[in-house]
Amino acid sequence: MSILVLAEHDNQQLKPVTLNVLAAAQQLGGDITLLVAGHQCASVVEQAAKISGVKQVLVADAPTYAHHLAENVSDLLVDLAEPFTHILAASTTTGKNILPRAAALLGVNPLTDVSGVESSHRFKRAIYAGNAIATVEIDEPKVVMTVRGTAFDPVAAEGGSAEITSVSAVFENADIRFSHEALAESDRPELTAASIVVSGGRGLGNGENFELLYQVADKLGAAVGASRAAVDAGYVPNDMQVGQTGKMVAPELYIAVGISGAIQHLAGMKDSKVIVAINKDEEAPIFQVADYGLVADLFEAVPELQNSL
Amino acid sequence: MKILVAVKRVIDYNVKVRVKADGSDVDLANVKMALNPFCEIAVEEAVRLKEQGKASEIVVVSIGQKTCEEQLRTALALGADRAIRVxxxxxxxxxxxxxxxxxxxxxxxxxLVLLGKQSIDSDNNQTGQMLAALMKRPQATFASEVQIDGDTLTVTREVDGGLQTLTLSLPAVVTTDLRLNEPRYASLPNIMKAKKKPLEVKSAADLGVTLTNKIKLISVAPPAERSAGIKVGSVAELVDKLRNEAKVIA
Incomplete structure (x- = not known):
């Protein structure tokens, strides 16, 4: 087997989820090639070459790859696909945007959000908001799939010395252009990679009250997430949403504050190691998955928690 | 300009799905079915674009057995002009x-082709991207804002890091995220009118496509259940448990 993994990065830093995808690739077995497609991404290439277990790093450095547009990157993947039996990417908005397009161009069915590797062609994935786990077998000459990072323990970021090869092919689709972006800036760890996550729901009442969670998070070195209800209500931006259609997280500790626990939210966090729920409604479904539940008014409990840490 | 909206019949999002006892699949017998919520947002967006004068006709399409005509009628009641069932x-x-x-x-x-970003049954998030590839047209997935100006489409996307805005040349494929719009409810007169709107049935053979299924469902299992833990009586007790029992904080 020969596996191509698409690296997730922002042209400066390799995203940690790439290490989880590489773990899935190692479970498949075979030589692993990591593709870094970006622009002025030399520092990412340097990080990529050091990852344990990566045999080769392919570098496609061109302005057209700067924003990881699906049109350009999927054409690149198709161009490079020939020697590989498997093509993997993270199940992020970037990976999910690119890989199905590449799969269709290659004439194969993709698999989305794979959470278990059973064999080279048999995988597990969650369906129905995580209420069922399907085992599927895919009969395609190439397996093109996105991988749920939280389902695989990351490989070591150091210890490898991959050969670095430049790719000269530059694809540019004239029908699409990057305009601008508004990315959240935060000194806190990234939601999907944090070992502790503090999340708020509609119980917070407004965006200003999330400040309470930020203070606790900063004491714990935690990331801050939110339920769909809090995002829909405009308290916090979309990139903080945890759940079926938001981000999947599986930290060591997940603290749900003022979150009732709709199945769509549980789908995104129930693989966390330890779950704490703070909610004044003792009937809230979140308590059914919580290891430690505290029935309390969050506006009293959260400041008290912050002072006890 | 014509807008094509692809929709899917799925389990109602309020229903908690159960796995069949023999583990062969989930149990959909006698379960309430509905228009996939993301598809509903796609239909709504098409209707709004038509109301703004940006679109002249909305065609809604679904692939499935006769039962999915119910969801096509729903889309027609929401404002689509005609329907195709494959x-x-x-x-x-x-x-x-x-x-x-x-x-x-x-x-x-x-x-313009509008689709929901994913269906809430298989949770795949791939049809729009694949369709765009086969049409050799650009795509904008996870859309939270869509604007049409002549032949140019501007889409703001909900990406992991925040929001990204792309400019595309039409024709293009857009998949909808949750916050693109809030779908309206179909009024009774519109539900009645929808019954008279045209609904054409085509076969895969009419379209010259051979049906395949390269992904075999081997088994379905319920997820590992988390059992409810304990209730703590105070913040002090909680902190003590996290420090000394779970050992997840210092």
Whole structure:
């Protein structure tokens, strides 16, 4: 087997989820090639070459790859696909945007959000908001799939010395252009990679009250997430949403504050190691998955928690 | 400009799905079915674009057995002008679905194709991307804002890091995220009117597509259950448990 993994990065830093995808690739077995497609991404290439277990790093450095547009990157993947039996990417908005397009161009069915590797062609994935786990077998000459990072323990970021090869092919689709972006800036760890996550729901009442969670998070070195209800209500931006259609997280500790626990939210966090729920409604479904539940008014409990840490 | 909206019949989002005792699949017998919520947002967006004078006709398409005509009628009641059902007797794979939709698009020549970003049954998030590839047109997934100005489409996307805005040349494929709009409710007069709107049935053979299923469902299992833990009586007790029992904080 020969596996191509698409690296997730922002042209400066390799995203940690790439290490989880590489773990899935190692479970498949075979030589692993990591593709870094970006622009002025030399520092990412340097990080990529050091990852344990990566045999080769392919570098496609061109302005057209700067924003990881699906049109350009999927054409690149198709161009490079020939020697590989498997093509993997993270199940992020970037990976999910690119890989199905590449799969269709290659004439194969993709698999989305794979959470278990059973064999080279048999995988597990969650369906129905995580209420069922399907085992599927895919009969395609190439397996093109996105991988749920939280389902695989990351490989070591150091210890490898991959050969670095430049790719000269530059694809540019004239029908699409990057305009601008508004990315959240935060000194806190990234939601999907944090070992502790503090999340708020509609119980917070407004965006200003999330400040309470930020203070606790900063004491714990935690990331801050939110339920769909809090995002829909405009308290916090979309990139903080945890759940079926938001981000999947599986930290060591997940603290749900003022979150009732709709199945769509549980789908995104129930693989966390330890779950704490703070909610004044003792009937809230979140308590059914919580290891430690505290029935309390969050506006009293959260400041008290912050002072006890 | 014509807008094509692809929709899917799925389990109602309020229903908690159960796995069959023999582990062969989930149990959908006598379960309430509905229009996939993301597809509903796609229909709503098409209707709004028509109301703004940006679109002249909305064609809604679904692939499935006769039962999915119920969801096509729902879309017609929400404001679509006509419907197409592509008859299939089994569930084809995602690539076949994308090929069927691409053929429908080839016949109808829409300026814009709208789809939900994912269906809440298989949770795949791939049909729009595959359709765009087969149509050789650009795509904008996870859309939270859509603007049309002549032949140019501007889409703001909900990406992991925040919001990204792209400019596309039409025709293009857009998949909808949750916050693109809030779908309206169909009024009774519109539900009555929808019954008279045209609904055409085509077969896969009419469209020249061979049905395949390259992804075999081996088994379905319920997820590992988390059992409820304990209730603590105070913040002090909680901190003590986290420090000394779970050992997850210092």
């Amino acid at each position: 008859e299939v007797d089994s569930t084809p794979d995602a690539l076949t679905i994308a090929r069927l939709l691409a053929k429908v698009a080839e016949e109808d020549q829409p300026g």
